[in-house]
Amino acid sequence: xxxxxxxxxxxxxxxxxxxxxxxxxxxxxxxxxxxxxxxxxxxxxxxxxxxxxxxxxxxxxxxxxxxxxxxxxxxxxxxxxxxxxxxxxxxxxxxxxxxxxxxxxxxxxxxxxxxxxxxxxxxxxxxxxxxxxxxxxxxxxxxxxxxxxxxxxxxxxxxxxxxxxxxxxxxxxxxxxxxxxxxxxxxxxxxxxxxxxxxxxxxxxxxxxxxxxxxxxxxxxxxxxxxxxxxxxxxxxxxxxxxxxxxxxxxxxxxxxxxxxxxxxxxxxxxxxxxxxxxxxxxxxxxxxxxxxxxxxxxxxxxxxxxxxxxxxxxxxxxxxxxxxxxxxxxxxxxxxxxxxxxxxx
Amino acid sequence: xxxxxxxxxxxxxxxxxxxxxxxxxxxxxxxxxxxxxxxxxxxxxxxxxxxxxxxxxxxxxxxxxxxxxxxxxxxxxxxxxxxxxxxxxxxxxxxxxxxxxxxxxxxxxxxxxxxxxxxxxxxxxxxxxxxxxxxxxxxxxxxxxxxxxxxxxxxxxxxxxxxxxxxxxxxxxxxxxxxxxxxxxxxxxxxxxxxxxxxxxxxxxxxxxxxxxxxxxxxxxxxxxxxxxxxxxxxxxxxxxxxxxxxxxxxxx
Numbered sequence: 151x152x153x154x155x156x157x158x159x160x161x162x163x164x165x166x167x168x169x170x171x172x173x174x175x176x177x178x179x180x181x182x183x184x185x186x187x188x189x190x191x192x193x194x195x196x197x198x199x200x201x202x203x204x205x206x207x208x209x210x211x212x213x214x215x216x217x218x219x220x221x222x223x224x225x226x227x228x229x230x231x232x233x234x235x236x237x238x239x240x241x242x243x244x245x246x247x248x249x250x251x252x253x254x255x256x257x258x259x260x261x262x263x264x265x266x267x268x269x270x271x272x273x274x275x276x277x278x279x280x281x282x283x284x285x286x287x288x289x290x291x292x293x294x295x296x297x298x299x300x301x302x303x304x305x306x307x308x309x310x311x312x313x314x315x316x317x318x319x320x321x322x323x324x325x326x327x328x329x330x331x332x333x334x335x336x337x338x339x340x341x342x343x344x345x346x347x348x349x350x351x352x353x354x355x356x357x358x359x360x361x362x363x364x365x366x367x368x369x370x371x372x373x374x375x376x377x378x379x380x381x382x383x384x385x386x387x388x389x390x391x392x393x394x395x396x397x398x399x400x401x402x403x404x405x406x407x408x409x410x411x412x413x414x415x416x417x418x419x420x421x422x423x424x425x426x427x428x429x430x431x432x433x434x435x436x437x438x439x440x441x442x443x444x445x446x447x448x449x450x451x452x453x454x455x456x457x458x459x460x461x462x463x464x465x466x467x468x469x470x471x472x473x474x475x476x477x478x479x480x481x482x483x484x485x486x487x488x489x490x491x492x493x494x495x496x
Numbered sequence: 497x498x499x500x501x502x503x504x505x506x507x508x509x510x511x512x513x514x515x516x517x518x519x520x521x522x523x524x525x526x527x528x529x530x531x532x533x534x535x536x537x538x539x540x541x542x543x544x545x546x547x548x549x550x551x552x553x554x555x556x557x558x559x560x561x562x563x564x565x566x567x568x569x570x571x572x573x574x575x576x577x578x579x580x581x582x583x584x585x586x587x588x589x590x591x592x593x594x595x596x597x598x599x600x601x602x603x604x605x606x607x608x609x610x611x612x613x614x615x616x617x618x619x620x621x622x623x624x625x626x627x628x629x630x631x632x633x634x635x636x637x638x639x640x641x642x643x644x645x646x647x648x649x650x651x652x653x654x655x656x657x658x659x660x661x662x663x664x665x666x667x668x669x670x671x672x673x674x675x676x677x678x679x680x681x682x683x684x685x686x687x688x689x690x691x692x693x694x695x696x697x698x699x700x701x702x703x704x705x706x707x708x709x710x711x712x713x714x715x716x717x718x719x720x721x722x723x724x725x726x727x728x729x730x731x732x733x734x735x736x737x738x739x740x741x742x743x744x745x746x747x748x749x
Contacts (some may be wrong), residue, residue: 346594349583357581360543361641362569362598 173326178319188434190322190390193329196426197383199411200336200419201376206408207417208340209372210352211260212269217407218276219256219377221283221399223249223384228289229297231309231388238312238389242328245385246378252279253377260369276404284396308392315389325386332379333419344371406451413454415465424466428454497521498560498649498681503551505537505705512537513548514705523675524682526692526699526713530725533702535685536578539651543575544568555649570600572648572680574641576655582637584627588619591626592640599645613644616677617670632663639670647680654686664691671695693717701725 177189198220205211227245230236236244256275260268290306292299315324339345347368350358358365388394410429415421428451436442462469498520505513512534527535540546542553544565553560555573563571574595582591592610601609614622617636626637635655642650652671656664672695674682686692692699693713700710703725709716716722 343594343597346583346586346590346597349585349590350594353583353585354581356545357577357583359545359566360569360573360575360577361595362566363594364566 170326170330174323178322183318184438185434186318186322187390188430190318190325190386191430192423192426193322193325194383194386194390194426195410195429196423197329197332197386198380198407199414199425199429200333200422201380201383202408202411203416203419203422204336204339204372204376204379206411207421208345208352209348209369210264211257211369211372212265212272212408213257213260213373213376214269214273214404214408215253215256215276215279216376216380217399217404218279218401219249219253219380220384220387221396222252222279223381224388224394224399225283225286225288225384226381227385227388228309228394232289232291232297238310238315241310242382242385246381249381249384250374250378253380254370254373257370257373257377260373261366273401273404277401280396280399280401283399287396288394290393306393309388311389321390325390328382328386332382333422336375336379336419339375344368344375348372406448409451409455412458413451413465415467415469417464418467421465421467424470428466497556498683499554501552501554503538503541503553504549505534505541505546506549512705513541513702516551516702516705516707518700518707518710520681520683520700521698522681523698524671524684524696526696526716527683527685527702528687528689528692528699528722529702529708532704533725534705535702536653537705538702539575539653539683539685542568542649542651543573566598569595569598572600572646573651574643574647574649574680575651576635576638576642576653578653578657580631580634580638582626582629582634582641585625587623587625588614588629588637588640589622591637592644595641596645599647601645609644613640616640616643616673618666632659635659635667636670639667643674643678643680647678650674650678650680650682652682652684652686655684656686656688656691664688667691668694689717 173189178186181189198216201216201219202213205213205216223245226248227241230241230244230248256272259271263271286296287298289297290299291297311321312324315321347358347363350361350363351365351368355365406429410425411422414423414425414428433444433447436447437444458465500516500518500520503513503516504511512532514534516534516538527538529535537546541548542555542560544563548561558571560568560573583594586594589610592613593606596606596610611622617640619633619636619640626634629637639652639655642652655671656667659667668691671682671684671691674680682695684692684695696713698711699713699716701708701716701719701722703721708721708725709719
């Protein structure tokens with residue numbers, strides 16, 4: 151147990167806590183509302199990317215349907231919001247649960263397929279979801295299953311926000327805390343029994359089977375966890391925007407999501423945070439500061455993807471610390487005393 | 497005790513195990529034979545990767561073939577693979593602990609059992625990641641994984657392949673100690689005859705999917721069929737197929 155709470159864990163915990171405090175208190179003090187809104191999006195996108203960390207990074211299952219699941223989460227959050235009067239945390243949990251069920255159904259082919267075929271099947275599942283949501287439209291207070299009514303002329307009440315998150319800053323803080331809790335949930339899975347079983351499956355399925363791992367159960371468990379997380383993110387997104395249309399939930403976003411997740415680093419939760427920054431903060435920054443359009447970013451991500459595939463499989467999250475250490479060594483070198491001749495000879 | 501009765505495995509057009517009836521009485525038992533004899537396939541049947549076409553396997557009175565594949569590990573079947581399969585991303589401790597988590601041993605003894613198994617194989621840094629270990633230590637991790645959590649049957653598939661002599665000796669000591677220390681029946685597949693004869697009181701020999709000898713290791717290794725099978729002559733096969741035993745003895749060795 152002492153080893154478990156060793157120095158490394160303590161240091162890491164302290165860094166995470168410090169970053170959380172900066173996110174919660176420093177950022178709202180430094181930036182204006184449009185930035186804060188972007189930071190909220192970063193947090194939400196980070197959770198969606200973390201879903202891919204679970205599926206691909208930990209278990210080795212590729213899913214191209216996670217962004218569609220975000221849409222399912224958003225839809226479900228809105229629908230439940232107009233259907234029942236739940237406190238916001240319960241709304242989050244209920245949305246997560248519904249999305250979890252949908253995600254497990256999409257994940258069922260993973261029991262038989264892997265690699266390219268699983269990618270195709272999940273992408274087709276995403277296509278089906280996108281199509282259905284385009285037909286259903288997003289709920290805006292109407293009746294029936296879809297909860298949608300044709301009233302563009304006003305009278306639509308936006309989705310509720312948590313009681314202490316009605317302001318932009320308040321909602322941002324609420325989102326950060328919820329996302330931190332979701333990350334904690336994922337982390338708990340990684341270091342406990344499921345994480346070890348997933349590592350075994352990722353390494354070799356026959357060996358995992360011989361080790362007594364119920365592969366069906368643990369694969370579906372991974373899909374359930376990733377979908378639950380994505381569903382919670384979707385509910386937060388619904389509350390952030392208040393109302394939405396099928397417009398932002400393009401099928402291509404499923405591909406962009408996995409590309410950013412890989413660039414950020416698909417094997418760790420840090421990578422998920424970087425992916426959130428890459429997908430939401432970088433475009434916003436480039437747009438507002440330098441007027442660089444969205445399309446340039448797609449090219450930029452393409453280049454980044456190449457870089458990851460060629461030289462840095464762990465993405466920015468793993469590459470950056472290495473690069474910084476190298477840079478530090480380069481800077482320090484001229485100031486160091488050159489080793490004496492006797493030392494060199496040993 | 498494991499009793500195998502008329503076991504036959506067929507893949508499309510090939511019969512890697514052909515009507516084998518053999519008993520592994522207990523302790524450490526050897527299973528030898530030339531490449532392609534069906535040894536690994538036999539292990540695959542025991543661990544549930546391969547469904548046999550015919551035959552029964554009873555392990556300590558339990559009908560093994562009726563057991564769902566992943567439950568066999570819980571019941572007590574452990575195995576190592578020809579290419580070692582320790583999980584690189586986990587520490588030595590977690591590698592062994594994950595087997596314990598899916599075994600029939602209780603949670604309360606986990607820490608002690610896991611550390612005990614790691615100590616048994618002679619590894620001293622339980623918290624270092626397996627990815628950082630050398631080939632020899634990874635093999636030892638696999639053995640630790642195989643003996644933790646109250647195993648009943650431990651299947652070792654060429655555990656000493658590629659190891660230098662003194663390491664093989666260490667491995668031999670470990671294998672010999674498993675039945676007594678952990679109470680499991682060991683089946684050892686290896687091409688190193690000195691390792692097999694040092695560890696195993698009894699040995700069974702497969703050749704082209706058929707059992708050609710079984711019994712006390714010393715007797716088996718002297719058996720003419722066995723030496724022939726290992727020299728790779730074709731007569732043994734033909735004779736087995738024809739069932740002409742007398743014919744064999746007349747052939748020059």
